[in-house]
Amino acid sequence: LLTASAAAQVPAPPPVPSPPAPPAASGRATLEVHGGMATRKLRYFTRGQRVKVTGSVRPFVPGQKVTLHVIRRGKTSKRYQAPVRRRGNRGRYSMRFTVRRRGRLRLVVKHASTPQQRSFRSASKRVEVVLWRAASGNRGIRVLLMQRRLQRLGYSTSLSGVFDSHTAYAVLAFRKANLMGESSYASQAVFNMLFRSRGAFRLRHRGPARH
Numbered sequence: 001l002l003t004a005s006a007a008a009q010v011p012a013p014p015p016v017p018s019p020p021a022p023p024a025a026s027g028r029a030t031l032e033v034h035g036g037m038a039t040r041k042l043r044y045f046t047r048g049q050r051v052k053v054t055g056s057v058r059p060f061v062p063g064q065k066v067t068l069h070v071i072r073r074g075k076t077s078k079r080y081q082a083p084v085r086r087r088g089n090r091g092r093y094s095m096r097f098t099v100r101r102r103g104r105l106r107l108v109v110k111h112a113s114t115p116q117q118r119s120f121r122s123a124s125k126r127v128e129v130v131l132w133r134a135a136s137g138n139r140g141i142r143v144l145l146m147q148r149r150l151q152r153l154g155y156s157t158s159l160s161g162v163f164d165s166h167t168a169y170a171v172l173a174f175r176k177a178n179l180m181g182e183s184s185y186a187s188q189a190v191f192n193m194l195f196r197s198r199g200a201f202r203l204r205h206r207g208p209a210r211h
Contacts (some may be wrong), residue, residue, distance in 0.1 A: 024118045029066060029093075030055040031109050031122040036195055037145040043127045044145065045099050046195040051127065055109060057084045057091035061117040066093050071106040071124075099129045134186040138163040146186060149194040150174060154201035177201050 034052040045051055051164065053068055059100040061084075070078040084091035099105070106124050113119040132142045144161035150170045151157055157170035167185035175181055178199045193199040 024114070024116055025059055025061050025110055027057060027059065027061070027117050027120040027123040029057045029109050029111065029120060031107065031125055033107060033125050033127060034070070036127070037055055037149060039052075039141060039145070041126075043125070044141075044195075045127060045129050046192055047099060047102060047129055047131050048192075049195055050096050050098050052094070052096050053107060053109070053110060054092070054094045055122060056087070057093065057111070060084065060086050060089070060091035062086075064091070064111065064114065066109050066111050068095055068097070069110060070097070071108065072103060093101050099127075102129045102131055104128050131188060132186075132191045133188055134163055134191075136163050136165075136168055136184065142191075143167070146171075146191070149197070153194075153197065153199060174199055 016191065024120040029208065032054050032075065033043050034054065035042050036049065036051070040045065042121070056068075057064070057066065064084045065081055066084060068080040068082070069076045075131070080095050080097050082093045082095040084093050086092075105127050107127065110198040111117065111120050130142070132146075134143050134146060139162045143163050147157045147159050147161070147167055147170070147198075150167075151159065153174070155170040156166070158164055158166040163186075171186050171190065172184045174190065175183055178193065180187075196202050
């Protein structure tokens with residue numbers, strides 16, 4: 001009886017502490033915008049067009065997501081979320097959305113803090129949603145971007161930023177090749193195709209031949 005009583009008074013060993021959780025990783029992200037037509041400072045999209053946004057995240061931490069904030073006049077108007085997937089030694093994300101209203105937008109990707117990775121954000125990019133038309137005598141960015149896209153699609157035109165006679169012939173050829181009527185007016189329908197890189201002139205024969 002004495003032996004059992006003495007044994008009952010021996011304190012239990014203290015619990016073994018669990019190892020501390022690893023600290024949350026830091027992070028950084030890039031942001032790239034694809035599609036539309038662009039100058040060095042700004043990328044333009046026509047209303048109703050799909051915008052593609054991609055970027056990388058370093059370091060890659062499994063199970064993380066990023067949110068694209070579409071900011072109009074200083075306020076977030078839309079949010080789109082995408083998972084971060086491993087691509088080599090970094091993470092990659094990709095998402096698409098459709099622009100509906102004209103105006104200037106600012107795009108930024110943010111990561112909300114989790115136990116595994118701290119919050120971070122990308123640098124922002126600006127885009128502008130437009131509804132363009134152009135006619136003979138017009139000049140400016142819309143005409144220059146139209147000329148560049150026409151040339152890329154196979155139509156001979158000047159690259160002056162002025163809607164001159166050479167440009168008028170290119171628009172006429174584009175419209176005739178796409179069954180849009182014989183006119184040199186760059187309508188909204190013409191710009192809608194140009195913004196989407198549609199309407200290229202296709203050679204009937206692959207090699208040298210009569211066309």
